[in-house]
Amino acid sequence: MKTYPNLTKPLKIGSVTVKNRMMMAPMDTGFGNKPWGGFTPEGVEYFVRRAEGGFGLLFSGGTAPDNRVDQTESILDHRDEFIRVGREMNRRIEDCGGKMFIQLSAGVGRNGGLKSPSQLPSLGNPAIMTKALTVEEIREKVRMMGEGAALCREAGFAGVDIHALHWGHLLDSFVLSFMNRRTDAYGGSLENRLRIVREIREAIAGRCGWDYPVTIRFAVRSFMKDFNKASFDGREEAGRTLEEAAEIAKLLESYGYDALSTDAGTLDAFYYAMPPSYVEKGYTLPYLRELRKAVKLPILAGARMADPDLSEGAIAEGVIDAAVIGRAAIADPDYAKKIVESRPEDIRTCIGCNQGCIWGYFTSGRVGCAVNPTVGHEKDGEIGKADRSKKVLVVGGGIAGMEAARIAVLRGHDVTLCEKSDRLGGNLIPAGSHDFKSEVAELNAYFIHQSKSLPIDVRLGTEVTPDMVREMKPDAVILAVGSIPVMPRSIEGIDHSKTVSGVDACLGKKPVGEKVVIVGGGLVGCEIAFGYCREGKDVTIVEALGGILSLNNVPGMNKAMLLDAFEHYGTRILTGTKLKGVRDEGAVVILPDGKEETIPADTVVLSVGYRPVKSMRDDLLMLNCGAEVIEIGDGRQVGNVLTCIRDAYEAVKDL
């Protein structure tokens, strides 16, 4: 049995003792706050649920008290409601043994096209220059941060976290020399650029006393080449260097901050701030080792620190004091409880896809999750017992089938899960085969473990037929038969020894040579290409559309990282180009001008989509066997992890 003695021991932050070292990272949810910053009923349930799930400390997403400079309404305009809701939420969190710090934001500055330390190009629209804050406006912001903290204290929050020397938000842009061109007391030397940060700490102490804990969000590196450009390999740095980070950390300690809540990156280098799984787990640890030498302050380490073995080791080594866990706390609200109970294998893994959480937030204004369909529905969305236990047959042991079986058994049904191959996992197996997608393999391991530890009758090597269904007499048949790669017969050489589907390539069914042509520049094709680039292979991507990764459901930061990777590795990308055939010499393609080119290749990997496997739905309906027949997952409509899990949940939650 694995134990986590370091993650589970208490930590003192200023005057407050937190029961363990697993802290939920500050994350805005979209549904959790009112436009002026107060908590909605859904938001309260979301936080309380994570406190019930064992997190010692919860950080809220950024809330700006400023109701004068950037905005006209804030928590300062709704004091009574903020205090009433805050006190009730904090009481419930404390009943679970947890504590909550509200993240008080000084503003997002140029990231929202708002006033900044200097005139700066707005993020995403460099043609629009922001206005510089006047000294009076800076002072007003500092005053409101103090007033906001006093209000948070009254509302029962155990402390505040200052937002933020990260993401290039307002305070970060004051401190980054290339964004702060002021010549007054708030610009120039490092101390001057940090003046607003010091004044905020003093203003809070002035209103709440020095013993009211104040932490600060702090990126240890910016990883920026320039505005709107990340430094892929981290060698170039226009923003914060590690040396400067160490100097800043010392000054923050001297100003009276009680802990550093660390991460990395800016919105210009967003894949370092919202790292997809392509970014190594614990990627900030080498920097934190150096920071540790500079300060005694507790270091609360965030960003890809959700691997409990990794964070346990880093605490044991003395590098960090706690793990600040973001997306993994969305994916599994009980993450911390499962660590305390020494059952890490029961943690529903966050796969670092960014699909439902940050991309959901950007595209629909609401955080969701690929692996947890109940986010934002904590009160009424969780799985409860069915009125009557039914006999449920699940056909297909891919992700949709495994999730359907898991939920069905939790609802009290008698569940049989049949898989025709000898392994559970379906398309999760090839998808989790790259080292940079290890969390997908971990998610599969989670589902396999659930199917073994719950009373599910799993039958591998079992192809279900209508006759079997007639014999078994289930009340419901859930068809989760999945999808297979499209391999167009119209392509000359589709059976050539050099041709392989992306799935078979990932499964290692055919050796892949040094010169590889990937046909299909969607997310799957590009991830396969990224894997080969990392192995040092010579890669060409061929895409029929006008651009690669062009579909809306590809999270922007994942796309940005893959594009930068291809630039870094010198990957050739041919868009508007179609594969004509595969010959002994390589891939024959038709370029946008209609000309033919033969790209020398040892292997041509086809990743041009998936098609649903035909299920026996029609046969079962004809059979009229009395069972409810439900199709889910890729077999119903090809999608991804998010759509498969949501489908399973929707199908079974009311069964």
Ligand SMILES: Cc1cc2nc3c(=O)[nH]c(=O)nc-3n(C[C@H](O)[C@H](O)[C@H](O)COP(=O)(O)O)c2cc1C
């Ligand atoms: C939907 C979403 C909203 C976020 N909002 C905030 C925020 O308001 N303040 C903040 O400091 N960080 C915010 N973050 C960043 C997280 O705190 C964290 O640094 C990031 O998710 C990386 O950590 P992880 O790998 O543990 O998820 C947000 C992240 C997500 C996914």
Ligand code: SF4
């Ligand atoms: S959507 Fe993906 S990255 Fe975001 S929390 Fe869920 S599993 Fe993790």
